[in-house]
Amino acid sequence: MHCRKCERAAVINMRHHKLSLCGEHYGEWFVAQTDRAIEKYKMFTREEPVLVAVSGGKDSLSLWDALLRLGYRADGLYIGLGINDPAPYSDVSLEKTRAFIESGGWRVAKNPPHDELEIASSQTPLLAMTHQPVLHVVDIEQTYGKAIPQIAREKARGQGKPCAACGLTKRYVMNRLALDKGYAVLATGHNLDDEVAVLMQNTLRWQTGYLARQAPVLPASREGLTRKVKPFCRFYERETATYALVRGIDYIYDECPHAVGNLTNFYKTLLNQLETQSPGAKLSFYLEFLRARGEGAFEQFNKVDTLHACEVCGQPTSAPGRCAFCRMWDIEKLDVAVV
Numbered sequence: 440m441h442c443r444k445c446e447r448a449a450v451i452n453m454r455h456h457k458l459s460l461c462g463e464h465y466g467e468w469f470v471a472q473t474d475r476a477i478e479k480y481k482m483f484t485r486e487e488p489v490l491v492a493v494s495g496g497k498d499s500l501s502l503w504d505a506l507l508r509l510g511y512r513a514d515g516l517y518i519g520l521g522i523n524d525p526a527p528y529s530d531v532s533l534e535k536t537r538a539f540i541e542s543g544g545w546r547v548a549k550n551p552p553h554d555e556l557e558i559a560s561s562q563t564p565l566l567a568m569t570h571q572p573v574l575h576v577v578d579i580e581q582t583y584g585k586a587i588p589q590i591a592r593e594k595a596r597g598q599g600k601p602c603a604a605c606g607l608t609k610r611y612v613m614n615r616l617a618l619d620k621g622y623a624v625l626a627t628g629h630n631l632d633d634e635v636a637v638l639m640q641n642t643l644r645w646q647t648g649y650l651a652r653q654a655p656v657l658p659a660s661r662e663g664l665t666r667k668v669k670p671f672c673r674f675y676e677r678e679t680a681t682y683a684l685v686r687g688i689d690y691i692y693d694e695c696p697h698a699v700g701n702l703t704n705f706y707k708t709l710l711n712q713l714e715t716q717s718p719g720a721k722l723s724f725y726l727e728f729l730r731a732r733g734e735g736a737f738e739q740f741n742k743v744d745t746l747h748a749c750e751v752c753g754q755p756t757s758a759p760g761r762c763a764f765c766r767m768w769d770i771e772k773l774d775v776a777v778v
């Protein structure tokens with residue numbers, strides 16, 4: 440199979456787009472599509488500082504790479520969860536994240552070279568990249584005194600899995616750091632497969648409130664909350680992985696050990712079977728959902744709760760008193776800055 444734009448062998452064939460591309464042209468197509476999504480959904484502008492939540496995986500590192508190549512003012516936030524048992528997942532993911540940004544590989548095109556001439560021309564950045572990216576690292580154990588598995592065990596949250604404690608902590612730290620450091624927006628690397636798995640989960644249970652809030656952009660609906668965006672929401676997982684590959688991004692292949700066997704992965708497997716039978720099914724499920732949502736199908740379920748300020752940290756919370764994060768971490772008892 441050949442590239443649509445040149446004679447070289449294709450590295451990817453996207454049946455849903457009827458498009459095959461070589462490494463170089465795929466890299467160009469991918470960043471252009473990223474920019475189109477950012478503009479289409481009005482995610483952010485080139486003037487606004489963006490905080491990218493990076494985990495060391497293919498999606499978040501590819502997102503940071505693509506945003507920098509497009510000339511956005513993108514910095515990274517890595518949250519050290521302390522998940523190193525049975526395998527050193529957190530340690531390796533931090534290593535990969537640091538290596539990515541310190542290597543400066545995002546500065547130049549790094550598609551597999553075909554000849555000398557091509558290497559020379561591929562050294563040109565897409566846009567003038569004047570931004571010097573910063574990586575913020577928040578280590579949960581150093582900041583709050585315990586790693587995620589430990590606090591989850593102590594608080595008996597999540598029936599044996601630390602995901603509830605982890606998700607609550609990550610959401611809080613991301614939002615808080617973005618606000619404290621003056622970022623206009625928080626970007627995550629969720630891809631189409633992630634979004635469609637959640638969509639299916641919410642649809643099967645008709646969780647209309649969740650459906651009303653599932654979108655490429657979640658506006659900062661009130662003071663104390665940051666706008667959240669998902670620029671990769673239209674890319675299949677295979678497409679972000681191929682981008683990481685053609686860009687030479689070294690990422691952590693393993694998932695968090697606690698993700699193994701979770702419900703989201705089960706739905707991903709089901710949806711992959713559907714996609715095999717019917718190419719493009721995932722993309723149209725998602726896009727048709729966005730269309731219906733855009734037409735107001737879920738508007739009535741988008742309830743705006745009355746929020747209170749947490750009496751410890753000041754963040755918005757649904758019940759008066761301490762927020763869920765401060766309660767779980769007993770923040771008033773710890774002598775630490777919140778972030």
Ligand code: Q46
Binds near residue numbers: 602605697
């Ligand atoms: S990191 Fe945290 Fe995930 Fe691991 S402990 Fe669960 S929530 S699975 S995205």
Ligand code: ZN
Binds near residue numbers: 444
């Ligand atoms: Zn080509």
Ligand code: ZN
Binds near residue numbers: 763
């Ligand atoms: Zn609080």
